Amino acid sequence: MANEKIDVKGLNVSFGKKNAVKNIDITFNSGETVLIAGRNGAGKSTFLRALGGLIVPDSGKVNYGEINKDKIGIITDKMSLFESYSLKEAVNFHSEIFGINKLNSNILDQINIDMDRKVSELSSGERALFQLSLLISQKPKLLLIDEVIYMMDSYIRDFFLEAVIELIDEVGTTIIMVNHTFSDTGKIPERIIIMENGKILIDESRDKLLQNVKKVITGKEELTDLPSIFSRETPLGNEYFLYPFKKGKTLNKDFIVEDIGLTEIIKAFLGGSYVKERD
Amino acid sequence: MLKKEIKEVLKQTFFLIISMFFFIYFLYLIFMKQDFSFSDTFLIFYQMWLLFFSFFFGISLFSSEIRNKGVEYLLTFPVSRAKLLFYKIFPRFAVLLIFYFVYLGFRFMSSTDPFLFSSISFNSIYFSIFFISVSLSVLRDNFVANSVATFFLIILYIFTVNFVGYVVLSLYFKTDVGFGLALFTIDESFIIKPVYIFVLSTLLALPFLFSFFLAFKKFDVRSSRNYLKRFFKFFIPMFLVAMILSFFIVNSGLDGYPYFDYYLTKNNKVIKNAYSNTYVYDGNSRQEIPRFSARYYSSYEDKTFIYSSMYKRVQGKREWGLFRLNKDTLKIDKIYAPEGDNALVRKVYGYRDKIAVMETADNFYRKREGKRSIIFIDTGTLKINRVKNPNGFFSFCGVIESEGKRLWISHVIRKGGVAVYTVNEDGTSNKILWSERRPLYVNNRLISYRDGHFVFGQVSEAGYKEIKKVKIDREYHIPIYPGFFGGDLKRKYTRFIYGKKMYDRSDMDFLKVDLETLEIKMLSFDYIKRGIIRKLSGEGTLFLRFKETGPAEINGVFRFEGDKLVPVKIFEGEIFKFWMDIGIFNKGIMVRRKKGITIYSLPEYKELTFKKLN
Numbered sequence: 026m027a028n029e030k031i032d033v034k035g036l037n038v039s040f041g042k043k044n045a046v047k048n049i050d051i052t053f054n055s056g057e058t059v060l061i062a063g064r065n066g067a068g069k070s071t072f073l074r075a076l077g078g079l080i081v082p083d084s085g086k087v088n089y090g091e092i093n094k095d096k097i098g099i100i101t102d103k104m105s106l107f108e109s110y111s112l113k114e115a116v117n118f119h120s121e122i123f124g125i126n127k128l129n130s131n132i133l134d135q136i137n138i139d140m141d142r143k144v145s146e147l148s149s150g151e152r153a154l155f156q157l158s159l160l161i162s163q164k165p166k167l168l169l170i171d172e173v174i175y176m177m178d179s180y181i182r183d184f185f186l187e188a189v190i191e192l193i194d195e196v197g198t199t200i201i202m203v204n205h206t207f208s209d210t211g212k213i214p215e216r217i218i219i220m221e222n223g224k225i226l227i228d229e230s231r232d233k234l235l236q237n238v239k240k241v242i243t244g245k246e247e248l249t250d251l252p253s254i255f256s257r258e259t260p261l262g263n264e265y266f267l268y269p270f271k272k273g274k275t276l277n278k279d280f281i282v283e284d285i286g287l288t289e290i291i292k293a294f295l296g297g298s299y300v301k302e303r304d
Numbered sequence: 305m306l307k308k309e310i311k312e313v314l315k316q317t318f319f320l321i322i323s324m325f326f327f328i329y330f331l332y333l334i335f336m337k338q339d340f341s342f343s344d345t346f347l348i349f350y351q352m353w354l355l356f357f358s359f360f361f362g363i364s365l366f367s368s369e370i371r372n373k374g375v376e377y378l379l380t381f382p383v384s385r386a387k388l389l390f391y392k393i394f395p396r397f398a399v400l401l402i403f404y405f406v407y408l409g410f411r412f413m414s415s416t417d418p419f420l421f422s423s424i425s426f427n428s429i430y431f432s433i434f435f436i437s438v439s440l441s442v443l444r445d446n447f448v449a450n451s452v453a454t455f456f457l458i459i460l461y462i463f464t465v466n467f468v469g470y471v472v473l474s475l476y477f478k479t480d481v482g483f484g485l486a487l488f489t490i491d492e493s494f495i496i497k498p499v500y501i502f503v504l505s506t507l508l509a510l511p512f513l514f515s516f517f518l519a520f521k522k523f524d525v526r527s528s529r530n531y532l533k534r535f536f537k538f539f540i541p542m543f544l545v546a547m548i549l550s551f552f553i554v555n556s557g558l559d560g561y562p563y564f565d566y567y568l569t570k571n572n573k574v575i576k577n578a579y580s581n582t583y584v585y586d587g588n589s590r591q592e593i594p595r596f597s598a599r600y601y602s603s604y605e606d607k608t609f610i611y612s613s614m615y616k617r618v619q620g621k622r623e624w625g626l627f628r629l630n631k632d633t634l635k636i637d638k639i640y641a642p643e644g645d646n647a648l649v650r651k652v653y654g655y656r657d658k659i660a661v662m663e664t665a666d667n668f669y670r671k672r673e674g675k676r677s678i679i680f681i682d683t684g685t686l687k688i689n690r691v692k693n694p695n696g697f698f699s700f701c702g703v704i705e706s707e708g709k710r711l712w713i714s715h716v717i718r719k720g721g722v723a724v725y726t727v728n729e730d731g732t733s734n735k736i737l738w739s740e741r742r743p744l745y746v747n748n749r750l751i752s753y754r755d756g757h758f759v760f761g762q763v764s765e766a767g768y769k770e771i772k773k774v775k776i777d778r779e780y781h782i783p784i785y786p787g788f789f790g791g792d793l794k795r796k797y798t799r800f801i802y803g804k805k806m807y808d809r810s811d812m813d814f815l816k817v818d819l820e821t822l823e824i825k826m827l828s829f830d831y832i833k834r835g836i837i838r839k840l841s842g843e844g845t846l847f848l849r850f851k852e853t854g855p856a857e858i859n860g861v862f863r864f865e866g867d868k869l870v871p872v873k874i875f876e877g878e879i880f881k882f883w884m885d886i887g888i889f890n891k892g893i894m895v896r897r898k899k900g901i902t903i904y905s906l907p908e909y910k911e912l913t914f915k916k917l918n
Contacts, residue, residue, distance in 0.1 A: 106374060
């Protein structure tokens with residue numbers, strides 16, 4: 026089987042004096058769906074651009090294994106295309122550059138876009154969808170999606186996510202998405218990466234994360250001997266977010282232990298910046 | 305992708321060509337129409353426009369992606385950075401090459417040199433400008449600001465190229481040669497082989513190109529500052545190395561002689577114009593005098609003095625004056641200074657005791673009609689007679705004297721030919737005829753050219769009277785440039801004048817005009833394939849024979865005697881560069897060799913020796 030793992034070693038990217046990505050080592054397995062989350066300025070988009078070759082790292086390397094460059098698709102928040110082209114021209118040009126025989130027009134058919142319109146005339150949502158249809162037609166082995174999903178209304182977003190799921194099923198594409206929140210991405214991501222200050226705070230599978238992070242409400246009591254990653258006072262009492270939460274650990278019977286969703290999990294990690302980058 | 309680039313370049317080229325025609329037509333209408341045809345104007349400005357092409361094609365390498373917000377998209381293409389550059393640069397460079405070959409075509413077809421810049425200057429910077437512009441084309445903050453920055457970088461580059469030339473030449477001559485002499489003028493001086501100038505300018509342009517390639521390897525979507533940082537990291541050391549190398553290269557290319565003007569006076573003294581001073585050789589000794597520019601084609605010499613129009617730079621401005629050098633005492637006087645910041649035309653004409661020079665307030669861009677004057681000066685009393693000259697830039701070709709009054713025959717270049725006037729010393733003038741070529745006045749005959757005929761006529765106070773018309777092959781060229789006679793309008797009697805006809809660049813015939821019978825005869829000599837005719841003021845006509853192929857280099861001097869061409873000096877095993885090595889003067893021929901200078905004095909072509917002359 027072809028090696029389609031993506032191996033990142035010692036990746037550093039800076040903007041002037043600011044290090045946006047700091048010494049990241051990570052491996053993405055073939056066919057994985059990854060979500061990178063984090064605050065604004067955490068380095069997510071820079072990391073994604075470095076993965077897509079739009080940024081040449083100051084040091085370090087991205088090894089794509091046997092994935093050719095024409096099998097890497099990237100869509101960033103800039104949704105860069107040649108604006109003066111009509112959609113028809115853009116399709117022809119893209120097909121020629123990436124050696125595409127036929128455009129995957131499933132998505133476009135759904136929203137009924139006039140192909141004589143100029144790229145510059147599309148709304149953000151339409152544009153994201155159009156670019157995605159170009160990328161999907163490449164049958165990419167690696168698809169990098171920056172924060173574009175939030176630009177779409179729920180109607181378009183559904184098409185978008187459906188198309189991504191189809192791609193995973195059909196081609197086994199590795200998909201790496203960047204987003205502030207999980208809610209936009211539905212249940213697609215199976216691996217979650219949380220970034221802060223150019224570093225990876227957490228890299229866990231979605232299931233493990235859901236399993237290992239719990240919220241404990243203690244009333245007025247304080248928790249001192251448990252691995253809390255974030256705590257806060259609420260009208261209901263003190264809330265502690267525990268990670269890793271170990272089953273079988275004896276807790277005060279008055280404490281309430283809750284499962285929480287991914288959005289809250291990420292907030293917890295970022296709130297305490299994973300206990301100041303694990304002390 | 306290459307298809308897209310080719311399409312884009314063709315589109316740009318189309319618009320550039322259209323704009324070129326409009327731009328040149330605009331210049332033609334506003335500034336040039338009076339004196340030049342549109343095709344002449346086109347050729348004059350073609351080089352300038354090509355330099356703009358070169359600049360524009362370079363700076364706009366990524367403009368379509370920047371304008372279309374497609375730089376990120378471009379970087380996602382499955383091609384390496386090197387290939388990307390190839391696709392971008394190749395079609396643009398190809399178009400530049402095509403334009404360049406068209407330029408060479410124009411140059412080859414044009415019998416004169418109508419272009420604004422010398423060939424070597426243009427060749428040296430045409431491609432360099434493209435490479436410099438390319439090197440900053442990826443800056444995408446502001447196209448106008450980038451263009452201005454690139455423009456200044458180009459200026460800096462040209463300055464550096466000249467600076468290298470200036471320093472090396474100054475060291476070579478052991479004197480400050482002046483910045484104006486540096487690179488783009490030294491090619492005219494023959495001090496250095498043109499190829500070295502080309503190598504020098506290319507060498508100094510290469511750091512731009514290499515730094516660009518190296519910096520572009522890591523070009524990405526980050527800000528331009530990142531790119532510039534990388535670019536200058538490579539550029540600065542490379543440019544310094546190139547500069548150091550270029551000093552050695554220019555130095556090794558200096559195999560000619562320092563360029564000095566020489567002038568052989570009628571009393572057989574040699575005046576050598578060096579850069580900051582002038583030397584006079586009288587055979588046995590050498591005397592240094594303040595700078596005095598004596599030139600065969602522009603000075604006028606009488607029994608005692610040589611008159612020259614020259615300028616001195618005073619606080620960056622040209623201060624013109626008409627000077628005279630006493631050939632015996634070697635004293636220099638300024639006998640006329642023009643008004644305000646007016647200039648004098650270089651050429652000084654003389655007729656017996658009167659000299660004439662034109663004063664002008666014109667500059668290249670502005671023709672100020674009515675702001676030109678003719679200055680007549682009596683050489684005995686130095687009395688000045690300044691009269692208005694409404695007829696444009698003129699050249700004098702003769703003087704008619706009748707009943708103590710003098711009529712100066714002048715001609716002014718107009719579209720398609722020249723207008724010929726008689727000018728009184730009170731400034732009044734009278735148009736007497738139209739000629740398609742410059743007229744010649746000799747033996748009291750005015751020879752003009754019209755409708756395929758030589759027209760022989762007589763000029764008097766009463767006007768012009770045609771005597772005879774002789775049909776002449778249009779291709780025949782008679783060397784009747786007034787310059788060939790020097791500034792002395794008191795022409796000696798001449799029986800024959802000679803012209804030439806080039807069949808191609810490797811064969812020619814002659815034509816002899818008998819000024820007594822007004823008959824024309826064709827002459828042909830097997831042993832003459834290429835060369836030029838030089839008319840001596842009343843001392844006969846010389847022919848400088850070029851070697852049969854290759855550059856115009858002289859291997860023999862001949863004298864016309866009736867129907868014969870008599871060898872004066874055949875240089876066995878020696879070859880001399882035209883203009884540089886052979887000087888033709890009223891009183892002799894000067895031949896410059898590395899070991900020294902030999903003068904052959906007229907009329908017997910006797911060899912004269914001058915001590916310390918080099």
